[in-house]
Each structure stands twice: as structure tokens, then as C-alpha cells.
Amino acid sequence: MKKTPHASPTVAAFALAAALLGAATHVAARDNPVDPVSNPDKLDYRDVEARRPDFKEPFLRDGIVSRPEHFREIKPGINQAQVLAVLGQALRQQRGALGTEWDYQFKFQMPQSANYLVCQYKVVFDDGQTVRSAAWRRRQCLDLIPH
Template sequence: MNPTPHASPAVATFVLAAALLSAATTATARENPVDPVSNPDKLDYRDVEARRPDFKEPFLRDGVVSQPERFRTIKPGLAQAQVLAVLGQALKQQRGALGMEWDYHFKFQMPQSANYLVCQYKVVFDESQAVRSAVWRRRQCQDLLPR
């Protein structure tokens, strides 16, 4: 009887781990999620890309700790100066398809948890510099706001 050489379970596990590690040298964010509830106009958000040596604490995308209640005042028609007074300086300002866009990153404490969720928020202004719309990139962030 000729024994056929087989890799031991430990060797197979090592080979699989090495293959996964080499495949994970770059982490690229997935396609921009389009959620009809939190982002009905399909506004675009900037993704983060990081190579393996860049992985470190703190996280690549961080946000300003905020209270969800303050977002109740951000409604269509609100002036840019009022948005600035409520939310502070935007992380990024650029012209988008619907007008001037201000991008923010906020961090909310999760309910009954010591953990935080980083949320991307976009305020879009019309030609008169009043809020046209304000949207969250992900519905989980919108769901943290009080109703």
C-alpha cells in the first residue's frame, strides 16, 4: 500500500492563513451605499483606502463626538451661518450635483453601550445658500436620531 502524502490540518490552516494575509494587503471601501431612506438623492461620499502598513489606531475615519438631538434643527431653508453655528466647520466643502455640499463626520455613542459609531453627514445648499437637504450616508446613523 502506497500512502498518498496529505498536508496535516495545521499545515493546511497555515497555508490558508498565509493566502488570506497576502490577499489583504490593501483594504478598499466598498461601493457607495445608496439607501432610499437616508440618502434619497444618491449623493456621493468619499471612501477611505488604506494599505496594510497604514492600519493603526486611531481609526482612519474619526468623527467629532456629538449628541443626536442637535440634528433636529438642520432642516430645509436654514441658512449656512445657522448650520455653522449648530454643527461647526465642515470637514470638506465642494460643489456637487445639487449645489454646495458640506461633509461632516460625527461620532455617536451607541445605545446601552460604551462604543461609538462614526457617521458621515452631508448638508446640501441651494443657490440662495439655504439648506436644500441633509442626509446620512448610512441608515444606522439616521436611526440614532430622536424622533
């Protein structure tokens, strides 16, 4: 009997993964349910989109390293200058359904870890340019803020 060479299961799995990655030219993070605790007004956040050549980048979304206790100072009624003093310049400013929105990305060190979590934060101002509300995109980020 003549033996036929077969690829090992590891090689076959690798080949299948490579084929699937080659076919996938676009990945988007669209599976983000609105959290009624961290984002009760259902504010819209920008997703990160990556195309195959971008996969070599170490991080597609990065943030400014910050301390969670600073966010206790962001309360309804404070003005834009006060927000700037606490959080710094926003990454993006635009008009939203509830007023002017300032978008931020912050990076927090995880408790008892050397790892970081990048969090999206939005401050919404009323027409008088005072804070109407502020919201985190994900509850994991809200949970890092001391109350």
C-alpha cells in the same frame, strides 16, 4: 512506520490567513448601497481606502463626538451661519450636483453601549446658501436621531 510531522489546523489556518493578507495590498469600502430613506438624493460620499501599512492604525475614519438631538435643527431653509452654529466647521466643502456640499463625520455613542458609531453626514446648500437637504450615508446613523 516513520511519522511525518503535520502542522495543526490552527497553524495551517493562520498561515493561510497571513498569505492572503500579504497578497491583499489594498482594501476599499465600496460596497455601500444607496439607501432611499437616509440618502434619497443618492449623494456621493468619500470612501476610506487602506493599504497594508495603514492596518496598524486604530481607526481609519474618526469623527467629532456629537449628540444626535442637534441634527433636528438642520432643516431646509436655514442658512450656512446657522449650520455652523449647530454643527461646527465642515470637514470638507465642495460643489456637488445639487449645490454646495458640506461633509461631516460625527461619532455617536450607541444606545446601551460603550461603543461608538462613526457617521458621515452631508448638508447641501442651494444657490442662495440655504439648506436644500441633508443626508446620512447610512440608515444606522439616521436611526440614532430622535424624531
